[in-house]
Amino acid sequence: MNNFSPHMLKTFKECPRKYYYKYIEKISPPQKSTPFEKGKKIHALANYYLRGEDITKFEKILTHDENALWNKLKSNEYFQKTYVNSEYTLTCKIGDFWAGGRIDALMKDGNRHYILDYKTGSVPENPETDYQTMVYLLAVSEFLKNNNLTFVYIDLKNSLNHKIEFNEEQKNQYTNELIKICTQITDEKIFPENxxxxxxxxxxxxxxSSSAAG
Ligand code: SF4
Structure with missing residues (x-):
């Protein structure tokens, strides 16, 4: 059975045909550039730092822009909470489906846990209903066996934090929403032409060219 990642769900929502090419046919078109390099570096650095490793050498090779983003992250109030885990893969069962992903960092303050997601690019347009928010909150609440959770998108570019507090009502809403899209994916037969x-x-x-050939 599939284990759906937030990216798989977003791709299907955007276009079922695209989902089919990417995740069923596993076709990877050549990429023109690597726009995520900066983000990857910051994520790797954050992970080493949180695990208590010596990152002095890595900090020295950051570009001016990367250094500015890294300093913003280091001084972020949520990044300074008590470390629990980072680059942490979690999955959970939602109805008859499995969903999960890799969490940038899980932090703690008192009896509340914080799921951190660092963004060097844009933050989702509607963070409360983004599949990443839904899957990660459900997976962590299942893992911790409680709802005392906050999801924080750390928008490094704009120095903003977008917080989503989890509760029982959201748990039900997210569960229903995810079951709905996972059911659609497994049932989908029709792919849009345009x-x-x-x-x-x-x-x-x-x-x-495939449509024309077909
Ligand atoms: S229908 Fe459009 S969005 Fe979907 S895979 Fe084809 S080109 Fe991409």
């Missing part, structure tokens, strides 16, 4: 995001889709050339 979609408003086609122009920017990395599969567009492949998709149009």
């Amino acid at each position: 979609h408003k995001r086609c122009q920017f889709c990395e599969y567009n050339k492949f998709c149009y």
Whole structure:
């Protein structure tokens, strides 16, 4: 049975055909650039730092921009809470499905836990209903066996924190929402021919030629 990641769910929501190419056919179109390099470096550095490793050498090779982002993260109030774990993979059962992902960091303050997600790019448009928020909150609450949880998107570019407090009502809402999309994915038979995001889709050339051929 599939273990759905937030990225898989977002891709399906965006376009079922894209989901099919990416996760069923496993087609990877060539990428023009590596826009996530900066984010990857900050995430790796944060993980070493939180695990108590010596990061002096790594800090020295950061670019000016990377250094500015790293200093913002280091001084962030949530990043300074008590460390529990980082780069932590968790999964949970939701209805008949499994979903999970890798959490940037799990921190603690008193009896409240904080799931941190560092963003060097943009924060989701609607953080409360983003699949990443839903999956991570459900997975961590299942793991901890309580709802005393806050999800924090740390927006490093704009120096903002987007907080989502978890509660029983949200737990039910997220569970229903995730069961709905996972059921759609497993039932989906019809893929759209066109979609408003086609122009920017990395599969567009492949998709149009496949449609024309079919
Ligand atoms: S080109 Fe359009 S229809 Fe094809 S996979 Fe991309 S978004 Fe979907």
